[in-house]
Amino acid sequence: MAERDSEKHYPADPDATLRSTLGRKRDDSRDAVILDAVIQILAESGYERMTMDMVAQRAKAGKATVYRRWASKSDMVLDAVKRMKREQVDFDNLPDTGSLRGNLLALSRPQSVEETERKLRAMAGVATMLSQHPGLADLGHEALVAPWVEANYALMDRARTRGEIAPDADIATISQILPSMAAYRTLLQHRPVDRAFLLAMIDEVLLPALGAERTI
Amino acid sequence: MAERDSEKHYPADPDATLRSTLGRKRDDSRDAVILDAVIQILAESGYERMTMDMVAQRAKAGKATVYRRWASKSDMVLDAVKRMKREQVDFDNLPDTGSLRGNLLALSRPQSVEETERKLRAMAGVATMLSQHPGLADLGHEALVAPWVEANYALMDRARTRGEIAPDADIATISQILPSMAAYRTLLQHRPVDRAFLLAMIDEVLLPALGAERTI
DNA sequence: AAGTTCCGATACTATTGAGTATCGAATATG
DNA sequence: CATATTCGATACTCAATAGTATCGGAACTT
Numbered sequence: 001m002a003e004r005d006s007e008k009h010y011p012a013d014p015d016a017t018l019r020s021t022l023g024r025k026r027d028d029s030r031d032a033v034i035l036d037a038v039i040q041i042l043a044e045s046g047y048e049r050m051t052m053d054m055v056a057q058r059a060k061a062g063k064a065t066v067y068r069r070w071a072s073k074s075d076m077v078l079d080a081v082k083r084m085k086r087e088q089v090d091f092d093n094l095p096d097t098g099s100l101r102g103n104l105l106a107l108s109r110p111q112s113v114e115e116t117e118r119k120l121r122a123m124a125g126v127a128t129m130l131s132q133h134p135g136l137a138d139l140g141h142e143a144l145v146a147p148w149v150e151a152n153y154a155l156m157d158r159a160r161t162r163g164e165i166a167p168d169a170d171i172a173t174i175s176q177i178l179p180s181m182a183a184y185r186t187l188l189q190h191r192p193v194d195r196a197f198l199l200a201m202i203d204e205v206l207l208p209a210l211g212a213e214r215t216i
Numbered sequence: 217m218a219e220r221d222s223e224k225h226y227p228a229d230p231d232a233t234l235r236s237t238l239g240r241k242r243d244d245s246r247d248a249v250i251l252d253a254v255i256q257i258l259a260e261s262g263y264e265r266m267t268m269d270m271v272a273q274r275a276k277a278g279k280a281t282v283y284r285r286w287a288s289k290s291d292m293v294l295d296a297v298k299r300m301k302r303e304q305v306d307f308d309n310l311p312d313t314g315s316l317r318g319n320l321l322a323l324s325r326p327q328s329v330e331e332t333e334r335k336l337r338a339m340a341g342v343a344t345m346l347s348q349h350p351g352l353a354d355l356g357h358e359a360l361v362a363p364w365v366e367a368n369y370a371l372m373d374r375a376r377t378r379g380e381i382a383p384d385a386d387i388a389t390i391s392q393i394l395p396s397m398a399a400y401r402t403l404l405q406h407r408p409v410d411r412a413f414l415l416a417m418i419d420e421v422l423l424p425a426l427g428a429e430r431t432i
Numbered sequence: 433a434a435g436t437t438c439c440g441a442t443a444c445t446a447t448t449g450a451g452t453a454t455c456g457a458a459t460a461t462g
Numbered sequence: 463c464a465t466a467t468t469c470g471a472t473a474c475t476c477a478a479t480a481g482t483a484t485c486g487g488a489a490c491t492t
Binding site: 237238239240241267268269279280283288289 | 478479480481482483484488489490491492
């Protein structure tokens, strides 16, 4: 999918390979600075209210520098969304407190949730692009929610192996609840993913649905 | 808060009371036609891509007719969102199939969900207005999700009275799951609230969390 | 009938903003 | 050193559009 415009413009870095060897070299570190500015402004103002001048000013870059990297505003934003995918959840250091309840709580520490919240708000800023770019919704979900679903799944799978929860529980479905509800809460309700919310979800929904013994 | 512009323009119908008794009467039925067009276009294109000319054309109205009713585009859209609140769920005729599972499925009939989905997509279209109008998110939640939460709560409360579910189940929390997940799915994932989704949620999450006996 | 306000339609204006062009300075190659 | 490409900055073009003005006709009051 993609290529909504049937234009001569192509994704990012139109001339990546055929760049001359002469002259000053392109400073690739500017890309990240610009895209970070894009994410910030998307979260604050949304796609349509974000102007290219705002982006350039925030990144302390000239507009030529921006347009040398991306052929259009939409290309730039698409790239910014793709960039959000990285380093969302640390799969190599999943919590291991001994109980599923403790692990779920530890996974959703305020610190790790905060960054996701900021990126989710950026996703809300591109909501109006979703109809033109069908892949964008998947991209956002894959980048921001799916990793949390995976982490939840892994924790629940281990708990099942330990015999902590019912062996026939549908953890594929239940692992989606907490990340999705947190996303909904952030985007639509504009309410924080705080401890009270987490406790209600874990103790009153997830653990009972998983058939865990009540130990609270 | 509000009054983003500090202009002389005020909310809707600036001269509702002090309208002259002379001349042709204003046709109030045009309001609904115009606002319906607004909802349609919001769902299709979003706030920023929706032009006043599109609205007038879709409603077969002149722009003068539109601006005689609302002082600005944002006033008009705010009014359109408020209008979505009505007739969302029929509380006087909640389903009564005998089982909670049957009732939950009956409540979420494709027909009744369809209209909500359309309105939810309109809400996604005004996502970029949420930062300027903080009350708008609440308005959308109250109009489109809260009624479904109430209906879920009522059905679960009856089931508890019948002894169909655990007496200590936290139905205040659990009644939020299905409507919120459906909203998330529609808005962020752009996927339909179909029967497979409902069955997975009801059978694998809600009923187990409520401590209902497995009867499937 | 006279006067007023509504209707849909359309022309107009004033502003905003994406994308382009160009600047002088900096950094690279040969 | 000559040439080419980068950089940030700024000026420019041109299309889109919110809001206003005006039209001829319809509907209402007195």
